[in-house]
Amino acid sequence: MSRADTRPARRGRRTPEEGPRATFRQLVPFLLEHRTVLIVVAILSIIGAVATLAQPLLVGQVIAQVEAGGGLGLLVWGIIALVVAASVISGFQHYLLQRTGTAVVYSSRRQLVARILHLPIREFDARRTGDLVSRVGTDTTLLYAVLTQGLADAVGNSLIFIGALVAMALIDPLLLLAIVVVIGVSITGVVVLSGRIRRATGEQQEKVGELASSVERAVSSIRTVRAAGATEREVTEITGVATDAYGVGVRIAKVSALVV
Template sequence: VRTVRHGLVSRLLRLEMRELDRRRRGDLVSRVTADTTLLRDVVSQALVDLLTGCLVSAGALLLMLWLDPLLLLLVVATVALAAAVVTTLLKGMRKASEQMQSSVGAVAAELERALGALPVVRIYRAEEREARRIGARVDSAHGAGVRAAKLAAVMSSAVELAVQGSFLLVLVVGGMRVGSGGAESLGDLVAFLLYASYLVMPLSSVFRAIGLIQRGTGAYLRIDEVLALPEEPAQPPALAIPGPPPSGTPPALELTDVRFAYVPGRPVLRGATFTVPRRGLVALVGRSGAGKSTLFSLIARLHDPDAGIIRFDGRPATALSRQECRAGIALVDQNTHVLEGTLRENLTYAALDATEDDIVRVVRLARLGDVVRRLPGGLDGRLGDHGGTLSAGERQR
């Protein structure tokens, strides 16, 4: 589990920025903490119970086969009936467990959302509203957990009934055979019943372990999903884009016909070309949403351009590692509170009774029309965690 957590942390810190912008940070944190904890229970408890239960059950079944194959057939038939019931329950347990873990992740994400903008929450007196929002996720996790517990209780009862039922069936059938003067002796019947009683605990452990493994599978799938996410490459590709040899002293930074889009088909930059001298002051000026912050993200190699070339000291960025590109960059950032949710929810956060006309007026005054048109869903389009789909200027407005 420690190894899994190290792997998750390493992967999350190196995720491609596009991938990170599409996901909620709190849910990702939950996969490192809550999901791995459930995985630990599977490794430390379920696998041990499964192994020991299978070994003891196999030994008992072999001895029962040696004593009386017919009575063993009765035992196997009743246990198989319980196994069929358990099989139908396992899928429901796995689904309920996955939903519970997802809800726990949503609780962490919603709490991180509120705590990340706590001054805004308090100034607009939204504590109760946020508590209800988070509480709904808590209730969802509770409901899924109760469903999983009910299925586990039914499964455990089915196994107990099957084993005890097979014990009684062997007692009746075997007693009748002994009483009728059959080949089976009373000693053999007693020995067979003793081995049948040995099956109660190991079989219960096996089925309980299988149920716990199904619950852990939901957590494992969420962990595996993160481990499969793409991370930004640390080293340049083997075949770098060649650039023309620099004449004289090259500029510190040069962009040539750079193109980029966060969403395919919705370009932000269309052929950006400029140079930054080795000494001097350069300002990028333009309307909000024009791509100024995007240019800085490309220069810092947080994203890679879809087309065009970025050169550092005359060398193409693709011929350098990200660490080499970032070594000469210092950053003074600007932070703005934007809550995860829709554009409408953020605009009306302090005015829940705002009418549609009020919202349209605010969009016009804040010059957010381009954002409304760009977002899938318009006013009801989701902004991503901390407004990850917006530019810095758009988040400010």
């Protein structure tokens, strides 16, 4: 029997399911600190979307001119200018998002550290140390992913999507209908699988917190562990937790592969 099995459980220890769920409203104050930059990013996203939608139109004009035997004139230079402009806008937008995401993580970590260190002592008795540490480290990094992987870019992507639908409606309504059906089926699948991904991600975060807690406990009492000759037992126990986290990660990868 492992050491973890013989340790008495702390009274009142909370599980992730018992705690409150984070909401988008809680993220808003962190975003409002950088609202000017986010507005600029949204504007750049719209401009980039317009440039992206204009490129196929110019290419169509080039093809029409070639078929008619006319000169290309400024059309080629227009396409080059659009491509260059879209690249510059995308690069600058990426930089602003990365910088803002880093700033949001910094703000959240600063407030979270202050919050944790002012918690009542009973909260420390009810929670594992590794869970609290992972909140400051791993969990706050998720804010960075949320901000840099689609939140601010949603405006431009939505505009591109709407523009593509309008263009397809003008070119081939039947093709548009088929694509709408496919998109509807895809969205349904994503909604169904997102619940499984969310639950598995929560379980993975719990395993990561348990891993951090186990490592912290073993390192802080390393002299006792060495004196008791329990080094290999601790290694086996902690490796088991890491293996569980790996298994959950693989399960997330399998479900996510169905969404991509």
